[in-house]
Amino acid sequence: MTDVIDGNAVAQGIRDDLRASIDQLEAEDVTPTLATVLMSDDPASETYVSMKQDDCEEVGIEAIDVEIDSDAPAEELFETIDELNADENVDGILVQMPVPEHVDKRAVLEVIDPEKDVDGFHPENVGRLVAGNARYKPCTPHGIQKLLATAGVDTEGKDAVVVGRSDIVGKPMANLFMQKADGGNATVTVCHSRTENLAEKTRDADIVVAAAGVPEMIDGSMLSEGVVVIDVGINRVDADTEKGYELIGDVEYDSAKDKASAITPVPGGVGPMTRAMLLYNTVKAAGRQSGVDIEL
Numbered sequence: 001m002t003d004v005i006d007g008n009a010v011a012q013g014i015r016d017d018l019r020a021s022i023d024q025l026e027a028e029d030v031t032p033t034l035a036t037v038l039m040s041d042d043p044a045s046e047t048y049v050s051m052k053q054d055d056c057e058e059v060g061i062e063a064i065d066v067e068i069d070s071d072a073p074a075e076e077l078f079e080t081i082d083e084l085n086a087d088e089n090v091d092g093i094l095v096q097m098p099v100p101e102h103v104d105k106r107a108v109l110e111v112i113d114p115e116k117d118v119d120g121f122h123p124e125n126v127g128r129l130v131a132g133n134a135r136y137k138p139c140t141p142h143g144i145q146k147l148l149a150t151a152g153v154d155t156e157g158k159d160a161v162v163v164g165r166s167d168i169v170g171k172p173m174a175n176l177f178m179q180k181a182d183g184g185n186a187t188v189t190v191c192h193s194r195t196e197n198l199a200e201k202t203r204d205a206d207i208v209v210a211a212a213g214v215p216e217m218i219d220g221s222m223l224s225e226g227v228v229v230i231d232v233g234i235n236r237v238d239a240d241t242e243k244g245y246e247l248i249g250d251v252e253y254d255s256a257k258d259k260a261s262a263i264t265p266v267p268g269g270v271g272p273m274t275r276a277m278l279l280y281n282t283v284k285a286a287g288r289q290s291g292v293d294i295e296l
């Protein structure tokens with residue numbers, strides 16, 4: 001029997017646990033607050049930001065919504081971030097990516113106060129993660145660690161193959177897997193578009209994390225019996241549905257499920273966890289900045 005890991009249920013558990021921490025903060029007159037900054041006309045980005053705000057409201061985090069015209073000068077975004085950095089009521093700042101081409105993305109990530117960088121993308125936070133002293137773990141790989149732990153998958157001594165080396169998923173995932181810590185202690189292989197013989201690597205894996213953004217690129221023939229499959233991919237493909245599309249992962253679900261001991265579906269696997277871990281980081285940020293000793 002394959003364990004289909006229910007990301008919605010695990011994420012709900014995370015949100016329920018956060019409630020106690022938020023109550024602790026509220027008792028000290030602290031309301032955790034996340035500022036989201038959107039500088040884009042992309043409907044998908046707009047949807048992501050509004051989902052994040054809804055998530056905040058549901059658990060009792062205040063959400064501040066800042067929108068900047070996509071053709072405004074870059075300075076407007078930098079001034080906004082400066083103001084949010086200085087605002088004592090703001091615990092977390094999230095700038096929705098991608099920003100327009102005329103804005104230097106790296107400069108944006110570097111200007112956010114690392115204490116308020118709840119995405120965990122500031123170079124200081126990346127460095128701390130690599131050093132094994134993370135302040136805020138990036139939401140997607142942190143969510144995957146929680147999924148694996150909840151599903152009873154012990155990563156210690158396992159061969160983990162991460163397909164994708166992006167700054168937001170692949171690299172931090174590989175780093176977390178190799179840490180000398182719970183959810184780590186794995187032997188890690190990182191694959192990317194220049195990897196040769198990908199199937200040989202994935203077939204040797206006990207755990208495969210697919211984060212390439214290529215629809216159904218990993219199928220059952222590339223996996224060995226008993227593997228744990230985490231599908232991060234979210235790919236929009238044309239389909240005969242009401243919306244005219246459907247979302248599919250980087251893994252061909254049916255053939256992979258036949259091989260796997262545990263697998264995440266798309267949707268309903270990693271996606272809800274990414275959202276839940278943003279709330280987690282925001283509550284953690286509120287605890288750090290208020291000095292209230294919360295349990296997380």
Ligand code: NDP
Pocket residue numbers: 140163164165166167168169170191192193194195198211212213214217232233234235270271272274275
């Ligand atoms: P990026 O496009 O930034 O990175 C993709 C990575 O995959 C790159 O390292 C690339 O290699 C590698 N890659 C591309 N094609 C292949 C291939 N054929 N074989 C092996 N490696 C390949 O993507 P992200 O990391 O941002 O996102 C990956 C996927 O995960 C997307 O579908 C995205 O929508 C989804 N996602 C889902 C989230 C969730 O919460 N579920 C959160 C974030 C992302 P190279 O470096 O050589 O170019």
